Amino acid sequence: MTRPTPVDLALGVLDHQLVDADGENCGKVDELELTGLDSASPEVVAILVGGTAWRTRGLLGRIASRFSGNAVHVPWSEVKSVSAVVELKRPAAELRLARGDDRWGKWTAKLPGGG
Amino acid sequence: MSLKSILAVALGILSAIGGFVDIGDIVFNVQAGATFGFQLLWAVVIGVIGIVVYSEMCGRVAAVAKRPVFDLVRERAGFGAGLTTLFASEVVNLMTCAAEVGGVAICLKLLAGLPYRLLIVVAVVALIVCAWRLPFEWIERVFGYLGLCLLVFAVAAIKLHPDWGEVGRGLVPGSHSGASTLVYLYFVVGLLGAAMTPYEVYFYSSGVVEDRWGPKDLRLNRVTAVIGYGLGGFLSFALMITAAMLFLPRGIDPELLGSPALAGGDTLGQIGLLLALVGILFAVGGAAIETCFSGAYNLAQFFGWRWGKFERPVRASRFTLSWLVIFALAMLVVMTGYDPVKLTEYAVIFSVVALPLTYLPILIVANDRTYMGSYTNGRVANAFGIAYLVIILAISVAAIPLMIVTNAGQG
Amino acid sequence: MLAFAILGAVSCVGCGGGTLDAEALSKQAEALQSVAAEGALLGQAAASGETTQTFAREHSAALSELAAKTQESLRGATTQPSLQPSLRRLTTLAADTTAALEQLGDATQVEQRELAAMLRAAADQAERIAGS
Numbered sequence: 001m002t003r004p005t006p007v008d009l010a011l012g013v014l015d016h017q018l019v020d021a022d023g024e025n026c027g028k029v030d031e032l033e034l035t036g037l038d039s040a041s042p043e044v045v046a047i048l049v050g051g052t053a054w055r056t057r058g059l060l061g062r063i064a065s066r067f068s069g070n071a072v073h074v075p076w077s078e079v080k081s082v083s084a085v086v087e088l089k090r091p092a093a094e095l096r097l098a099r100g101d102d103r104w105g106k107w108t109a110k111l112p113g114g115g
Numbered sequence: 116m117s118l119k120s121i122l123a124v125a126l127g128i129l130s131a132i133g134g135f136v137d138i139g140d141i142v143f144n145v146q147a148g149a150t151f152g153f154q155l156l157w158a159v160v161i162g163v164i165g166i167v168v169y170s171e172m173c174g175r176v177a178a179v180a181k182r183p184v185f186d187l188v189r190e191r192a193g194f195g196a197g198l199t200t201l202f203a204s205e206v207v208n209l210m211t212c213a214a215e216v217g218g219v220a221i222c223l224k225l226l227a228g229l230p231y232r233l234l235i236v237v238a239v240v241a242l243i244v245c246a247w248r249l250p251f252e253w254i255e256r257v258f259g260y261l262g263l264c265l266l267v268f269a270v271a272a273i274k275l276h277p278d279w280g281e282v283g284r285g286l287v288p289g290s291h292s293g294a295s296t297l298v299y300l301y302f303v304v305g306l307l308g309a310a311m312t313p314y315e316v317y318f319y320s321s322g323v324v325e326d327r328w329g330p331k332d333l334r335l336n337r338v339t340a341v342i343g344y345g346l347g348g349f350l351s352f353a354l355m356i357t358a359a360m361l362f363l364p365r366g367i368d369p370e371l372l373g374s375p376a377l378a379g380g381d382t383l384g385q386i387g388l389l390l391a392l393v394g395i396l397f398a399v400g401g402a403a404i405e406t407c408f409s410g411a412y413n414l415a416q417f418f419g420w421r422w423g424k425f426e427r428p429v430r431a432s433r434f435t436l437s438w439l440v441i442f443a444l445a446m447l448v449v450m451t452g453y454d455p456v457k458l459t460e461y462a463v464i465f466s467v468v469a470l471p472l473t474y475l476p477i478l479i480v481a482n483d484r485t486y487m488g489s490y491t492n493g494r495v496a497n498a499f500g501i502a503y504l505v506i507i508l509a510i511s512v513a514a515i516p517l518m519i520v521t522n523a524g525q526g
Numbered sequence: 527m528l529a530f531a532i533l534g535a536v537s538c539v540g541c542g543g544g545t546l547d548a549e550a551l552s553k554q555a556e557a558l559q560s561v562a563a564e565g566a567l568l569g570q571a572a573a574s575g576e577t578t579q580t581f582a583r584e585h586s587a588a589l590s591e592l593a594a595k596t597q598e599s600l601r602g603a604t605t606q607p608s609l610q611p612s613l614r615r616l617t618t619l620a621a622d623t624t625a626a627l628e629q630l631g632d633a634t635q636v637e638q639r640e641l642a643a644m645l646r647a648a649a650d651q652a653e654r655i656a657g658s
Binding site: 227362366368370373376389 | 553557559563564566568571575577581584585649653
């Protein structure tokens, strides 16, 4: 088994662009959920996207989180690769991501030529 | 290379930089010329070099890392700093967009004579329709080429027979005569701020990503930056020189957007006047679209939404609604009747205050090997980048005090 | 908050009425001189056919609004006794300049030439008041 390359979570994952299986933007890595911090091998359980995920990101984050809904939990198992962006294995819709674009898409579709 | 392809590349470069002159440049260069003659031409030179340096960096980052710079601000600076930068950028963007929209309405009034508030609505609707329906190459071409009517100011500058020796001396910073030193410094700050507007580099880097430039386009990136902003600098010279020849001797302090157009009339008659007005109209109109989209790009890139001028609105819906809302807000601001020329002065000064926030991440990212690989800043780029960062920090601190003490240049 | 405070501080120069000292009076005179001089330039250009009629009308209207603002600032203003004559002259000049600019837009070319000459004289007089 090849040795896993270390990834700097703070610089390499947090705040990075999430890209789904279709190559589309679907949010940013707003927060990471870790377990086993007091054990020998802590691991990343999930990526949190949006809303309440901003609560841990400083004062401005707390203010911002008040204006948005609940964060979406994306299990780490859904991550395909971590490079300049964090690529996911499935399309955004299946992971309940980029719902904002879908929600507002209903309105822009109503505008002439919006479809 | 055939003549046809050279022409195509040249035109492509010219239209790529749509907002080479915007209302901030017009207001500050004309007022500087009317107050200090040729003595502030050197400030234009410094400003143009500054934006060429940072624009080249932004373009290089976008072409190599395949991400626009604002996208990377959050990654590099974190959520808090990124959100602060976003907030500052959006406020300044909105003020600038409103000023540009107001400028368009004023030009329309000078050309057509209809009521001002009606023309504000006409202007915003026309700009939205252009941005919504026209492919972006067409927008760049229409606004870019018609903006080139501003070249009438270059002709006017020559026909007014300035003392070219004195003009040359103005290219070197030196002692100044005329109004007070504080007013002089205020204009230095304003001219640098008007030349180095952040929305242009953010808009440009987003475009580089969408047009899928790569490392092989780095030379084109450099040429585009130099020619595009060089042209802007040339036009700024023309504006300052004509103002110096026409207004300074008569003791005129131009406060109206129509004032510089008199230079066109004076030298080339009615045609000159109309070319001047059309040039201002389309340069400022193009800048309105650019500031608006830059605001939408920043929002989408910070939050990770889908974005892109080529995306269908129903897919990149939050991005689309962002730029529509920005135009709507800009319209509301102008509707209050607040003088767009005054608004421009405040927008430029506030932009200067926020400049370090916007330019420092660019310098950091351009030096980051994880994004840039072997294309990080060389010694020359870093030397210029750091020199300008010092300049930017200095003017950022001095901007608001100078504005207050000199009553926005009135002395 | 700070932005509004700054805007308020900066835009309050020349608020109407009140007492004008020598420097404030000079500033008002300079402002009027600038508007009158530009009006003269516009009038000359319009008389020579270098502008469109729409531009002449719209730009002169905008200039007359600026002159009216100076007129408003001077209305009801007081100053020290030695400057009273200058204040009176300037107030009259402001009124004449505003009126001339209002007429400029729709005047015939001959009238525009006359108005331009009148505005140039007003500018000269305002300059003298500013300098004194």
